[in-house]
Amino acid sequence: MAKTAPKTKAVAAKPTKADSKAIKKEKPEPKKVAAAKKAAAPAPEKKVAASKKEPEPPVLSLKKSTSKKTEVPEPAAKKGAKSSTKKLDLCLLMDCTGSMASWIERSKNTLKEIIDTVKSGNEGLEVRVCFVGYRDIRDNPRFSIQEFSDDLEKVKKFISTVNASGGADFPEDVQGGFHKALGMDWDPHSIKTAFHIFDAPGHGKDICDGGDDFPQGSPDGHKIQNQMEEFAKMKINFTCVKVNEQCNKMINVMKDSYSKGGMVLNVTDLAHACSTKSQAEVTRDFVKAASYILSVAVGGGKPGAKGAKAAGKVVRKGAPLWDPKKLEVG
Numbered sequence: 177m178a179k180t181a182p183k184t185k186a187v188a189a190k191p192t193k194a195d196s197k198a199i200k201k202e203k204p205e206p207k208k209v210a211a212a213k214k215a216a217a218p219a220p221e222k223k224v225a226a227s228k229k230e231p232e233p234p235v236l237s238l239k240k241s242t243s244k245k246t247e248v249p250e251p252a253a254k255k256g257a258k259s260s261t262k263k264l265d266l267c268l269l270m271d272c273t274g275s276m277a278s279w280i281e282r283s284k285n286t287l288k289e290i291i292d293t294v295k296s297g298n299e300g301l302e303v304r305v306c307f308v309g310y311r312d313i314r315d316n317p318r319f320s321i322q323e324f325s326d327d328l329e330k331v332k333k334f335i336s337t338v339n340a341s342g343g344a345d346f347p348e349d350v351q352g353g354f355h356k357a358l359g360m361d362w363d364p365h366s367i368k369t370a371f372h373i374f375d376a377p378g379h380g381k382d383i384c385d386g387g388d389d390f391p392q393g394s395p396d397g398h399k400i401q402n403q404m405e406e407f408a409k410m411k412i413n414f415t416c417v418k419v420n421e422q423c424n425k426m427i428n429v430m431k432d433s434y435s436k437g438g439m440v441l442n443v444t445d446l447a448h449a450c451s452t453k454s455q456a457e458v459t460r461d462f463v464k465a466a467s468y469i470l471s472v473a474v475g476g477g478k479p480g481a482k483g484a485k486a487a488g489k490v491v492r493k494g495a496p497l498w499d500p501k502k503l504e505v506g
């Protein structure tokens with residue numbers, strides 16, 4: 177029987193040196209593999225998304241946008257122009273008894289001219305005017321009052337309705353008029369001025385020399401001395417428009433009392449003009465005086481540049497605003 181050849185295990189041929197070198201060349205080095213993978217790999221999706229997406233505002237900023245701070249009024253600096261606007265409160269305080277008819281008419285007819293003159297030197301000036309007319313204790317009506325208004329036509333129309341009447345004895349109810357004027361709605365931030373136009377003193381032997389039905393003074397208990405101190409305390413620039421020589425005693429008392437509050441009473445002396453000049457000339461002098469005084473009070477205006485400049489210095493010294501001699505006409 178023929179013998180078959182025995183099975184043998186297939187043995188892999190050992191690689192030759194040449195083969196080994198080829199294998200080494202085909203196998204990349206470990207470091208290069210890592211670097212190649214890193215370069216070839218796409219950037220993580222999260223990072224790509226983050227780079228394209230706009231950053232959301234922090235939570236803190238969202239709270240600020242809805243906080244109460246956004247509702248706070250504008251800073252004072254932004255409102256400077258409005259809050260710094262000059263305001264003038266002018267009170268026309270007038271004896272409205274029978275002898276004062278021409279002055280009631282004069283105050284009405286010259287009001288706009290005076291205010292326009294003052295405004296011309298003070299751009300943006302806000303002006304309010306009130307009218308306090310008084311008569312005597314027993315008169316009816318005893319007072320004629322127009323509250324403060326920035327409507328000059330309204331005030332003029334009211335003055336047109338005021339009649340000069342009453343006044344039985346020599347003095348009038350000056351203290352009653354002062355009481356009403358002090359109680360008007362004065363703007364605390366305004367430049368406050370009062371023009372008292374009168375031809376008779378008030379009641380009381382301390383301010384009136386005779387012909388007085390109430391020699392002990394105002395039956396309402398008003399004291400002109402206390403009232404003048406109150407005008408000064410309220411920083412109301414007070415001007416007496418003197419039209420005769422019969423009120424000098426009262427004016428002197430008013431000056432002394434007013435000065436206790438650190439203020440100086442202004443006296444526009446038209447007594448000489450009223451007795452020697454025409455009505456038209458007196459009106460012209462009154463307009464000049466009133467315009468000048470108000471212009472100085474608000475710190476501007478020009479009824480004479482030199483006069484306004486001089487008056488500015490006088491005011492700082494606490495002296496009267498108006499020199500009566502300046503009223504004389506040629």
